[in-house]
Amino acid sequence: MRLSTTSHAILGMLAFRPATAYELAKGMGTNFSYFWPRARSHVLAEVKRLSELGLAAAQSEPLGRRARTVYSLTPAGRLALEAWMATPPTAFGLEIEGLVRVFLAPFGQIDDLTASLEATRAEAATMLGLAGTIVERYMDGTAPAQEHIHVRALLIDFLTHFAQLTEAWATRSLQTVATWDDLSPNGKQEVARETLAAAPRSPAAGAPVETWGATAHT
Amino acid sequence: MRLSTTSHAILGMLAFRPATAYELAKGMGTNFSYFWPRARSHVLAEVKRLSELGLAAAQSEPLGRRARTVYSLTPAGRLALEAWMATPPTAFGLEIEGLVRVFLAPFGQIDDLTASLEATRAEAATMLGLAGTIVERYMDGTAPAQEHIHVRALLIDFLTHFAQLTEAWATRSLQTVATWDDLSPNGKQEVARETLAAAPRSPAAGAPVETWGATAHT
DNA sequence: ACGCACATGTAAGCAGTTACATGATTTG
């Protein structure tokens, strides 16, 4: 009986209130999509498994000629959730294909690079726009989870700053690339050094030096 | 013959220079771990598949009583890589369990929340420290990929800012939580509103309003 | 000569995705 983070996210939604499988799947999207995205079908399969394990109770309700299942959290489920909350979180992970494309830029065309950066910028801008709406809802008191504002504010704080950071980065990278004629290193060292000089960094605690962001298999 | 982003990352490393399977796996870690992390064994399996597809050439070299395989990029492989570079990138994805724990904080103890935030803070701090070392290497000209500095600077720009953002967010969240006696909403609205007011946002382009960062299955 | 870190590989299993299929509800 191994439970994943996704399992606990589902148990957590059930801890707020009982829900149908479909509502859970939808909730996974609206609640977690930006920091724990999962496919709808996977949520359906997982909640079924949770009910088999006795962590969620499934109740079938008829709905026209079709049946729908309402799930709720069992005491065992609540215990599992609370126990998990006390464990340390796993390390965060980013999957940003746009950065892979930057890394491999020398093997493509310069237009490929700008297109990729532009796509990333647009995505971040969309995220920021969404955030604006959400924030308004909370501020005027009409958000659906208004009573959890103190906790949700922390989340929104992170996500909005992330979106802003990403958009700003893509924008200034596009500006830099716009000054290039090709992807060769010629004459581009100067600006690169300035970028690096402006990068935030902590005193480098003499830690084990892994070569990172650099082709190391030399 | 479906190729994943991981496949192309491997083709890309081979485009820099031929390498053994082990070097590729290691390079996956040092080069991509922060924005495209993959297990070592998966890289080994994938490069084998690439050679079966004719995109990489495998050459067996004896090494003591053991054989090791050196891979290099074939012309077909280079074509595949270049073609991929011209396609649009998939959307970025974050997996941040620490944020899931913030979302579900009401079902745990307050100490669970601080522990989780502290773990996230520490992780980001480590990342920043590493970055400091890398930046120094590039600045004094001793980085292994010195000739690619113009492109790598863009990556480092993003990653250092991300680490800084994460550390700063965790720190200020810890400060906020330190003022709480419990996880109930009582008396915490005020500060939450200030946090939200300070969150960056764009004019909310009248976009389709999805409830995000909020329990929506109401 | 021994122990430890580096190098190399395989196998089993699961978490997660894409695609398909169809019933219910709303809306113009």
Place this chain on the structure above:
DNA sequence: CAAATCATGTAACTGCTTACATGTGCGT
């Protein structure tokens, strides 16, 4: 009342991870 959208579910497949196993060379 037709068309679109919402709600609900299953099946096939695969990318990826964890765990295991063993060879090679270096330092002491």
